[in-house]
Amino acid sequence: MSDAYANENTLVSTESDVYDRGLDAVISLTVLGFALSMVALVDVVPLDASGSALGGFFLALLAVTVGGVGVAGLASWLNVVPVTSQRVRGIGLGLLVTSVGVTVLAYGLGVTLATLLGLVLVFEAAAVAAAGVVSRVGLVDTGPDMSAGLLAGGAFGVIGLAIGAALGGGLVGFQSLLWPVVSLATAGVLAVLAIVPREDLGSTLPAALVVGTLGVVIATSVLGPGWQWNPQTLSGGFTGGAVIPVFVLFSSVLAAWSAAKARAGFGAQGREYGAFLVINLNALLMLAVMATIVVFVTVKGIAYSVHGLSIGAVAAMVLLAPLFVGAVQFARSPAGPDEWHAGARQGLRVLPLAVVGAAGAFLVGVLALGEPVYYAFDYTVLENRVENQLRTAVAVTNETTVGSLLLVLAGFVLFVYFFRKYGTLRNVGTASDRLALVRQAVTMAVLAIAALTFVFLLVGPVPFGITPLWYAGLAVIDLGTVAALALAALPALGVLAGTREASLADSAQDSAPLFTLGVFGGLGLLTVTLFLQPVAQVAPSVGPVNLVTLVAMVATAAMLAAAALVAVAGRSADTRIQRRFLAEELRLALAGAAGFLTLVGLHVAVTGIPQFLLGLSVANAGTLSWPMVQQAYIPLGTAPGGIMPAIVGTVWLVVGATLFAVPLGLGAAVFLTEYAEQGRFTALVEVATNALWSTPSIVFGLFGAVFLIPRIGGDESLLAGMLVLGFMLLPLVLITSREAIKSVPDEYRDASAALGVSRWETIRSVVVPAAMPGVITGVILGVGRIAGETAPLILVLGSTLNATEAADVIGGFRFMAEPPFVANEALLSTSASLPTQVWAVIAAGVSGSPSMGWATAFILLMVVLTFYAVGIVARTYFRRKLNYE
Amino acid sequence: MTYQAEIARLLTLVATVLTVLTVTLITIFLFASAYPAFVEHGLGLFLIPEQNGEPRWFFFLETVLPSASTYWNPVDGAYSLIPMIWGTVLVTVIAGSIAGPLGLFGALFIAEVASDGMREVIKPGVEILAGIPSIVYGFIGFQVLNSFIQVKFLDDGASFLIAGLVVGVMALPTVVSVGEDALSSVPGAMSDGSVAMGATEWQTMKSISIPAAFSGISAGVILGLGRAIGETMAVAAIMASGTQFADPLFDIFDANATLTSLIATQYGSASASTIDVLFVAGVMLFVIVAGMSIVSQYIEQQMEAKLKGQQ
Known part of the structure; x- marks a missing residue:
């Protein structure tokens, strides 16, 4: 049995308990001093503050400490997070004691913060030295080595060199040749003091000397x-x-190290505790x-960047829908057994769902109330060195309009989510020949309508002055939408029709082919008809509502009905396999509903005609108003303009660079x-x-400036920016892709080769899919960087400051008959971007607006x-998935 | 099917060729664009500034290199990069003295001290710190730190000290990440053996992990320094674009452009011959940083081979 082991088991005497508690308090005091010095450095409390100003700050600090230690102590007492370590308990208690102590001192002595800090240092020095002496005399059980070691000696030597230089400079002046001597002598004394005596003195006395000297110098002003x-x-x-x-x-830090060593009884244990404390402080x-x-930029920029932000309640609900699905998914993840901790975890899992639910209820409340809800605030803007008070509000309005893009975005996200969850329904249920025929017919129809759209695109809606063709377009659209409606209704009707002969569950399983046909066929048909409409310039409508919108809405309802039917059927399913089939059908139906909802938005976005239905409306001009992001700079306006051109520019730069690299x-x-x-x-x-x-990135810029610019357009341009960023991204994509492909186990390749699969097929269907998570993560992180x-x-x-126009890349494309066939003005002209806007x-200088700079920096x-967050989360997710496999 | 395979192979080959071509093109073009300035000015690019008719002391290089009292004046064709080189050195040294020790401790914390849960929070946190765009650092430096230093350091604004501090914080995540990777790649068997012999964790760290990972950690420091040298926007935003020579040499409260910020701030208004000189600065940066990257890669390879041999 080693000495250290025996030491740990010795009953602690009362004296040593005082020793331990005292040193815990000293360590707490050093932590407090550490925090205070950071606070003083950034002038949260000026160093010359004294009296009540200082006392107030310390009271606040005391409140924070009591709160923190109290909650932690309560959690420990309730056995939620049991804190068993005596050292942690001691430091917690010590934090309480020392913060009470400094608060009393601040009020009692009435000195400045600087003096107080000096006194704290002097106290620490005395305590550390006392601990060393007590240990050396043998009053407490410690296990010091023969010496503190050369490393500590060397470190103290370096410290001594610096302090000696300052001391010598102050005493004899830097002109005199004596100051290097003073410096060297101090270094020598400290080093010898650290190395020669036993470890308990060697690691406390020099530290106490240094800390004490600095403390006295500061305390005596x-x-x-x-x-x-x-x-x-x-x-x-x-x-x-x-x-x-x-x-x-x-x-x-020095006192903390020394006190921690003493607290753990010197020796190997002491050195470990000391080193760990320093590492933790760092x-x-x-x-x-x-x-x-992060907090600083947020605080500085947020007020300006949310100026005039408002959103309609219905639009907010649409935005909430994907979050709701995500929260449900999160809440469904397993939380473990029914114990206390697991129960807490379950509560945590449900929390997001509850928050989303509360937000939804709030939005419904706003709608029901019929009045917008405001949060108004003032903030100051510095422009041309003049402070301007601006009044603004963040609002949720009771408008019932949804922006088409918002609807498309939310619907598409939901569609992708459910579609990713959906596996396959191949070979489930009974497929008839007639169904196969319909399937083929739908495919042909989709292709034919797409071709027709293309023809109309080329020759115009009334080609060669022949109106019958226009009527043909009208007929196709009418037929197509009606057929899409029929297809979308198929699943629900099929399930209901089947219940005459079989149970609901069996009937639902039996109509699986109807689900695939209904969702994919219906969505495909309606999508192509939707695009044919504006091209052929036909807009058939039923009453006030456009035919396509109406069909899409009804189809959404039909899909939801089918989903509800399947969900009900799932409860009465007998076999596990049947439940799984029904779950697949449910996901497919939900994907269909989301898809049709997306088409409603897409239709409005493509045609530009707002649609009203059931008191709600979908329009291109939505109710989400975020001036900072949606507006360009307004010269001489009263309200601050936005930085939309810069955001658009950054988006295009990223897209271009990614497409290239x-x-x-x-x-x-x-x-x-x-x-x-x-x-x-x-x-x-x-x-x-x-x-x-x-x-260095600037080198890429140089290359772009002399190589790319003369070759494309001859002037600074968006395209040159894209390519330069692409050059920067290229090596990262290459490196991460190689890493990812290399990390695909060779067994995969061997297994594929053993099945007689060719090399290319192996790469395409085994290696690249397996490497894809790594590649995607790498690309996301790289894109964040560029x-x-x-x-x-x-x-x-x-780019210039405060651009007023965004680059219109999509609208800038021009096609022509002679090479190079395609041209884009927007790509070849200058553009704004977020980082260059900050620059x-x-x-x-003075004429710039710092407030706008902060807001731009915040958004950037x-x-x-x-x-980065998405990239890191994706990486963790994929890694866990790999490890589970 | 074979067609498809052939085409795919060809396509990937084309991608490879294009990538290699891009790399070569950038290298060649940089050197080619810098060449005229090299020929025209020769050692004149390294004029040692004169003071009172005497060349300033510059590590005894003033005995070898030419000197002149006008060392940066596009009208006279005087282009000395020495002040910018010295500026880069100063900023890098300050940044390194921040990022090196703090980065080592940070790497130790993540790799050895922190619990698993803590690590899962801090490691991404450090990566996010690396993701903060340099212009944001620059903006903070420009808006806040410059007035801070006026109060705290009696300076009239921008200085090497502030630029070096900011760049040091920026280079910190690189050092931490690479150092942490190096420490984590030390085979568990080595440290397990040490712990089994009764050594404490700190003893294991000090005597086994750090020495074994030393080359990896130094590779991280080198990479971090490379980042510091190449950092442009933070430096350009904090320090104005002066071209004077720090006086005295170690005056960290002085300010002037570094090689990178010289390019960023001068390019827009530069004449053709100035642009050629800027390319010389670009080539220097390229060569130094690429060299550092290659050295750190070599060190890492050596370490990997060594650790594999011991396993």
Whole structure:
């Protein structure tokens, strides 16, 4: 049995308990000092604050500590999160004691924050030194080594060198040759003090000396808040405001390390505790920096960027629908057994569903109330160095209009979701010959209508002045929509008709072919008819509603009815396999309903004619109003304009770069990994792509400026920006794709080859699908990176501050008979983008509007972070999936 | 079917050729565009600035390189990149002294100290920190830190110190990620052996994990420094585009352009001959950063081979 083990089991005496608790308190005090120094550095509380101002801050701090420690303690007491570690308990208690202590001191002594921090350091130094001495004399059980070690000695030497230099400079001046001597002597004393005595003294005394010296210097205001050192030779200098927090930060870490070592009884255990505490404090610092950046940009930018944001209640509900489905999915995931913890987990699972439900109920309430709900607030805008007070509100209105794009978006997301969930219904149920015939006929009809659309597109709606053709178009549309309606009604009717001979469940299973035909056939037919309508310039309508809209709405209802039928049938299904079939049918029917709903929106978007039905309306001009995102800059307007051109520009840049880089990178990765001989060439390409990935972005900009611009259009353009970002994305796509393809196990390839599948077939249907998650994740992360890229765009995009027009890429396409057959003005002209917009605000200097800059930076940050979050979540998801398999 | 396979093979080959061509094209074109300036100015690109008729001390290079009192003036054709090179060095050193130690501790925390749940939160967090666009850092620096430094460091605004601090925070995630990967790739058997011998976790870390992963960690630091050197927008946003030489050499409160921000700020208004010189700056950046990347890749390969051999 080793000494350490025996040590752990010795009964702790009362004296050592005091020792332990005391050191826990010191550690807590250092953590407090660490936090305080960060707060003081960013001037949340000025260093020269004293009296009630300081006391108020400490009271707030005390409240935070009591709250935090209290909740944690309560959770531990209730056995929810049992905290068993004596050290953690001690530090929690210590935090309470020390924050009460500093608060009392702040009120009692009436000194400034700087002096208080100095006193804290002096106290820490004394406590640490006392711990060392107590251990050396043998009053407590500790297991120190012979020496604190050369590493600690070296570290103290370096610290001594720095402190000695400052001390020497202050005492004898930097002109004198004596100051290096002072510096070296201090370093020597500290190093010797650390190395020569036993570990308990060696790791406490030098630390106490350093911390104590700094504490005394700060507490006695030798180095006070008003202190300045401004050498003539430098263009800047140091002030107490910067130096004191840095000193306190450093001393806190040093004291924490020393106290932690003493707390764990020195030796190997002590060194571990000390090192871990420092590592944890460092991690805390990093997290604090990270959170500060994001929170700071959000706070600065959010008011401006949501100026005048309002949304109709119905539109908000449409947006909520995908969230609702997602929340249901989340709530359905298994939560484990029926214990306390699992119960809590279940509560957590249901939480999103409850939130979405509450939001939905709120929206219904707004509709029922018939009055919009406002949240009004004021904020200040700095423009041309003049502060402007702006009043604005965020609102949910009781409008019942839904924007067509919003509807298409939500419907499409739902359709994709249910369709992804849907597997297959092949060979389920009874398929008749007649059904096969109908299936073929529908396919032919879809193709024929698509062809007709193309013909009309080429020759116009009334070709050669022959009106009968126009009538033919009308007839086709009428027939097509009616047929689509019939197809959509098939599943529900089929199930109901079947119930005459069989049970509901059997009948539902039996009509599986009707489901596939109804959903796919109906959707396909209605989609092509929908596009034929504007091209042929026919708009048949039933009453006030367009035929296609009406059919789509009725078809949605029919699909929902079918889904309800299947859901009811599922309850009475006897066999497991039948339940699974019915679940598939349910998903397919829901996918169909979402699809038809999408078509309602799509129809309005394509024709531009708003549709009214049952008190609701769908229109191209929706009720989501977000000026920052939807408007361009308004010169000399009273309300702040938006940055729509910049957002549109960034979207196009990302799309263009992805279209360029992904096929190229993926193709090259497939070739290099699957076809090429692994050797010099592939290694060289790998090194080159890695080097290219870390090449500074501005270098890509230079390349684009002299190589691309003279070759495409001769001026800065959107296309050049796309290509340059594509060049930057290319190496990343190549690297991640190669990694992903390499990580596909060879067993997959062997198994495929053993089945006699050719190499290409193996790649296409085994390797690439297996590697796809990795590729997609890599692409998303890469896109996040290039979306925020600024430097190359300055050189090639030619954007200006506050663009008033967005690049119209889709509308810019022109086709012609002679080469190059296609031209696009928008691609060859300059464009705005989010990052260059921020840069333009900086470059504009005083005349730029910082408020708009913050808002733009906020939106840019959100866009980029969304890409990253999606990428990281996707990666975690796919990794877990792989591991489960 | 065979047709399809052939076509697919051909297509991927074409993609490979295009990718390789892009890489080569960028390299060749950069060098070709920088060549005229090299020929025209030669060592004149490295003029050591003079003060009171004497060339300034610059690590004894002033004895080898030419010197002049006008060292950046497009009208006279004086183009010395020495101030920008020195600016880059200063910013990189400050950034490195922040990102190096903090990054090492951060990597240790994620790889060895943090619990699994904690790791799942912090690791993506660090990646997100890497995702914050540099222009956002630059905007924060421009809006906030510049006034901060006026109060706290008696400076009239932008300085190497602030630029270096910001760039250091930006390079931190790279160091943490690569260092963490290196520490995690140390075979579990090695540290298990140490723990089985009764060593504490810290002893294992200090004597087994860190030495074994040392080359990987240094590769991370090199990559991080590469990022710091290549960082443009934050530096350009924080420091104005001066071309004066830091005086004295180690005055971190001075400010002038670095190689990257010189290109970003001067390109728009530059004459043809200035643009040629900017290309020289571009080539320097390209060569240095590519070189650092290759070195770090080599180190990582060596480490992988070594660890595999020990397994």
